[in-house]
Amino acid sequence: MEEFFGNVSRYPRYLISFSLGVFYNAIEPLLPLLKKPSTAIALISAVIAGFIGLTFTLQGMLGLS
Numbered sequence: 568m569e570e571f572f573g574n575v576s577r578y579p580r581y582l583i584s585f586s587l588g589v590f591y592n593a594i595e596p597l598l599p600l601l602k603k604p605s606t607a608i609a610l611i612s613a614v615i616a617g618f619i620g621l622t623f624t625l626q627g628m629l630g631l632s
Contacts, residue, residue: 600606625631 597610600610
């Protein structure tokens with residue numbers, strides 16, 4: 568039984584490691600774009616527009632006002 572709880576306690580660490588790895592691999596190719604002001608503005612605008620679009624989509628799907 569002790570081995571079972573030892574295995575279960577490893578899952579949160581795995582989830583955190585996996586999530587950070589996915590986040591790092593998604594962000595790392597975009598970092599060179601932040602060096603030029605024009606591409607940085609475009610990238611930040613695209614991220615903000617994506618969040619706004621996601622917000623409106625979820626509000627529409629969930630019927631929130």
